Amino acid sequence: MHDEQSAAITDxxxxxxxxxxxxxxxxxxxxxxxxxxxxxxPAPAGWRxxxxxxxxxALAAVAVVxxxxxxxxxxxxxxxxxxxxxxxxxxxxxxxxxxxxLSGARGEAAARTRHLxxxxxxxxxxxxxxxxxxxxxxxxxxxxIRAFFEGVRDGRIDLTPLLAVVPSHAEPEPAGDIHIAxxxxxxxxxxxxxxxxxx
Amino acid sequence: xxxLADELPRRLVAVESELELEFERRLVESSxxxxxxxxxxxxxxxxxxxxxQEAFAKAYRNFRQLRDRDRFRAWLVRMTxxxxxxxxxxxxxxxxxxxxxxxxxxxMTTTDHVIEHERSQRLWEAIDALPEKLRVVVVLAxxxxxxLNEVARLLDVPLGTVKSRMFTARARMREHLQCTMxxxxx
Numbered sequence: 001m002h003d004e005q006s007a008a009i010t011d012x013x014x015x016x017x018x019x020x021x022x023x024x025x026x027x028x029x030x031x032x033x034x035x036x037x038x039x040x041x042p043a044p045a046g047w048r049x050x051x052x053x054x055x056x057x058a059l060a061a062v063a064v065v066x067x068x069x070x071x072x073x074x075x076x077x078x079x080x081x082x083x084x085x086x087x088x089x090x091x092x093x094x095x096x097x098x099x100x101x102l103s104g105a106r107g108e109a110a111a112r113t114r115h116l117x118x119x120x121x122x123x124x125x126x127x128x129x130x131x132x133x134x135x136x137x138x139x140x141x142x143x144x145i146r147a148f149f150e151g152v153r154d155g156r157i158d159l160t161p162l163l164a165v166v167p168s169h170a171e172p173e174p175a176g177d178i179h180i181a182x183x184x185x186x187x188x189x190x191x192x193x194x195x196x197x198x199x
Numbered sequence: 200x201x202x203l204a205d206e207l208p209r210r211l212v213a214v215e216s217e218l219e220l221e222f223e224r225r226l227v228e229s230s231x232x233x234x235x236x237x238x239x240x241x242x243x244x245x246x247x248x249x250x251x252q253e254a255f256a257k258a259y260r261n262f263r264q265l266r267d268r269d270r271f272r273a274w275l276v277r278m279t280x281x282x283x284x285x286x287x288x289x290x291x292x293x294x295x296x297x298x299x300x301x302x303x304x305x306x307m308t309t310t311d312h313v314i315e316h317e318r319s320q321r322l323w324e325a326i327d328a329l330p331e332k333l334r335v336v337v338v339l340a341x342x343x344x345x346x347l348n349e350v351a352r353l354l355d356v357p358l359g360t361v362k363s364r365m366f367t368a369r370a371r372m373r374e375h376l377q378c379t380m381x382x383x384x385x
Contacts, residue, residue, distance in 0.1 A: 009373045018326070018341035021319045026234040030248050034226060034255045041256055 222262050225271050226255060232272065232342065233279045239338035240283035242323060250286050254279040273353045280335055325375040333368035336361055 151157035233254050237247035258275055265274060326334060339350045347365060351358040 009376055011369055014369055014372060015341065017318070017322050018337060021322055022235055022239055022338065022341040024235065024238050024244065024247075025231060026248055026251070027244070030234060030251070031226065031230050033248070034230065034252050035223075037252050037256050038222075038226075038259045041259060 237283040325372040
């Protein structure tokens with residue numbers, strides 16, 4: 001390189017020289033010393049933290065699963081009627097009152113009830129597509145209403161006494177005159193010592 | 200469920216073992232690289248080994264946080280370089296060491312060795328005269344005959360930047376060596 005330098009130092013010659021001076025290998029025991037140093041290091045904090053988080057998460061998950069699995073199944077109340085049974089099946093068979101007895105919103109409700117009675121599952125909380133709530137009618141009530149209407153139609157039930165019933169509540173008595181005593185205000189007089197003294 | 204509770208620690212141990220094994224693989228393939236990077240700055244075998252060891256210990260502590268494990272070499276190189284530079288800066292006995300280092304040369308028996316040592320000294324002086332940004336490129340390119348693409352990858356800078364720095368570094372080194380030679384001839 002001495003000669004090269006005296007003339008002109010080429011890139012290749014320079015790179016060769018640099019590679020030569022840097023071509024030093026570590027001692028054979030270098031890797032072993034690094035391993036020893038690493039072995040003496042405390043476990044990396046990140047690893048420990050990950051361990052703790054993972055273990056805590058796993059324990060929490062296991063605890064939740066155990067809790068859910070060990071809980072006794074909730075017994076259905078004996079008197080409860082299954083939701084499906086409470087649907088308005090058969091309501092469509094309600095006698096059509098011709099709309100005379102029902103009017104306004106009641107008529108709409110009845111129409112809706114008839115519609116629902118056909119096929120909408122009772123478990124669904126809303127009518128499909130309309131967003132309106134489904135009306136659930138106890139079949140026993142439906143049977144009673146049906147029987148009532150049939151009874152009226154057949155003449156077995158006479159409703160005339162109902163029409164003749166006098167309202168049970170009495171007319172309110174007219175309110176008497178109310179006497180209110182006039183309010184008397186004492187005149188504001190100049191009393192000695194009651195006011196400030198002008199200077 | 201209880202199987203899950205038993206299985207989880209086993210899996211965690213397995214994951215940790217895998218990490219340990221992977222780090223061991225990285226250590227084997229990168230130990231010389233780290234040493235040479237440190238040597239390129241410190242030029243003392245013992246110091247370079249100390250710094251490389253420290254870099255590996257640091258890498259081990261943070262290995263899990265390294266998302267892209269393929270970047271391990273670049274990560275290690277930068278860490279080692281920084282540690283070595285810090286070590287060199289903070290080492291107040293550097294001048295004394297260089298004196299000791301210089302006195303080691305005359306123990307060489309043959310004249311060729313003495314000449315080679317002088318050549319190396321001149322080259323190191325030229326490298327030392329470079330600013331750090333240029334020096335790191337020269338050192339990395341000189342280690343294991345890295346091509347400039349590899350240097351760019353290790354330093355995480357564009358290839359054009361590396362080429363430009365290499366060009367400037369060579370020019371300055373040539374100039375430095377030429378001046379040295381001329382002064383010796385005179």
